[in-house]
Structure formats: structure tokens, C-alpha cells
Amino acid sequence: MDSESMGPGTVRPGGRTARVRAAVLRAAGDALVEQGFDRLDLADIARRAEVGKTTVYRRWGTVPVVVADLLADMAEQSLPRTETGSLPGDLRANARLVRRTLSDPRQGPLFKAVIAAATCDARTAEALRRFYDIRVEEWAPCVRQAVERGEIPEGTDAHEVVRAVSAPLYYRLLTGVGPLRESDADRAADAAAAAARAGVYVRRGAS
Structure with a gap:
């Protein structure tokens, strides 16, 4: 079975297939930021990507599938975790990475648009949940090592x-209370580390 006949995002395709996917996902992200989820259109995405409409319809089929693949690609491209040797240091590294992403002129608006889309489309909501599951699992080992x-505590x-590290940063992004500063990232990380040391995140029933 080749990559074209598999679900989008299930493999890392190469050659022309990779170029087409990259162009379509870039175009979809641009359109999502500019127009919002409700106005996304596969024909417009194909035009922006300079790809044949037939190719886009055959591979993705619907707008939610394109958005789901966009999130899968974002997860694939995310930077790996940083290990500093201490929980506060690791969580600050995580928070600063989130802050840089959300402050990016393209990535910040794109995340806002995807989150808005997830409130009205179940498939997008599921894709967004998978994206964050991947990112959280990437950084979870730093807590286990702590x-x-x-x-x-055990x-x-x-x-x-x-x-808990990224939640305050997303709150600031979505409510528009001001620019995200590195000090905001450090504060969020330090608060999560302090709460962890105090046992706030110990699972009930854990021995």
C-alpha cells in the first residue's frame, strides 16, 4: 500500500508526495489563519498550493482531514525536549519553547485558528487532542526523571x-492580555515545579 492510499499523516512520505503534502499543508495553514475554519475550501487550498484539485480531493477528501494532517505535521516538526538535569530547568525549557511557538507571527495565529476550529468540529478536536498528547508525552520523561x-514525590x-506549564501561556494567547514574555514562561514553569514539589500532582491512590 503506497502513501497516497493511506490515511494522511500515517507515514512520512518522500519525493513528490512530500512536496505536495508540504505545499498543501502550508496553504491550508495560511488559509486557516486568514479566513477561519468555516471558510476553508479544498479548491482554494489547491489553488494556493499550486496543486491540482484532483490530487487534493483524492488524498484528503475533506477540510477536517486536511486540518488533522496539518496538526500531525506540526507534531512531527516540533522540537524535542531539552534535558537540563533539574525539574525547574527542564520545565523552563519547555515553557520557553511553548512561548516562542505561540509568539511566532505565523504559529501563534495558526494555533488560535485551530483551537477555534476544534470548538465546532469533532474531527479537528480529536486531531488537536492527539497533537497535544504527542507533545505532552515528549516532555513527560523530564518529570519522571525528577x-x-x-x-x-512518587x-x-x-x-x-x-x-500545567503551558496552560497559563495558552490562556494569555487566547485572551489577548498582552505579549507573551520570557518571564511569563519562566513564571509558569516555576509555579508548576513548586506545585509538583508540594505534591499537588500526586495521583490519588498512588503509593
Whole structure:
């Protein structure tokens, strides 16, 4: 079975297939930022990408599938975690990466548009959940390592700690309370680390 007949994002295609996918996803991101989810159109995406409409319709079929593949590609392109040797350092590295992403002139508006789309389309919502599951799991080992070093209690929920780091930054992005500063990222990381040390994220029933 070749990559064209498989679900989008299930493989990392090469050659012309990769170029077509990259062009279409770039065009879809541009259109999503400019027009919003409700006005996305496969024919317009094909025009922007300079790709035949037949190719776009055959491979993706619907707008939600394109958006889901866009999120899959964003997850593939995300930078790996940084290990500093301490939980506060690792969480600050995570927070600063999130801050840089959300402050980017393209990525910030794109995330806002995708989150807005997820509120009205179940397939996009599921794709967004998968995207964040991948990113949270990428950084969860830094919390598990902190448990092993004795920095935080046994039974700490690594995923909840990582989510707690980025949540304040997304709040600032979505409410428009001001530009995201590095100090905001550090504050979010330090708060999550302090809460983890205090046992806030220990799972109930954990021994």
C-alpha cells in the first residue's frame, strides 16, 4: 500500500508526495489563519498550493482531514525536549519553547485558528487532542526523571505537570492580555515545579 492510499499523516512520505503534502499543508495553514475554519475550501487550498484539485480531493477528501494532517505535521516538526538535569530547568525549557511557538507571527495565529476550529468540529478536536498528547508525552520523561532523582514525590502525574506549564501561556494567547514574555514562561514553569514539589500532582491512590 503506497502513501497516497493511506490515511494522511500515517507515514512520512518522500519525493513528490512530500512536496505536495508540504505545499498543501502550508496553504491550508495560511488559509486557516486568514479566513477561519468555516471558510476553508479544498479548491482554494489547491489553488494556493499550486496543486491540482484532483490530487487534493483524492488524498484528503475533506477540510477536517486536511486540518488533522496539518496538526500531525506540526507534531512531527516540533522540537524535542531539552534535558537540563533539574525539574525547574527542564520545565523552563519547555515553557520557553511553548512561548516562542505561540509568539511566532505565523504559529501563534495558526494555533488560535485551530483551537477555534476544534470548538465546532469533532474531527479537528480529536486531531488537536492527539497533537497535544504527542507533545505532552515528549516532555513527560523530564518529570519522571525528577521523581527518580527525588526532586518530587512518587506518584506524581507527569502529564499533568507538563500541561500545567503551558496552560497559563495558552490562556494569555487566547485572551489577548498582552505579549507573551520570557518571564511569563519562566513564571509558569516555576509555579508548576513548586506545585509538583508540594505534591499537588500526586495521583490519588498512588503509593
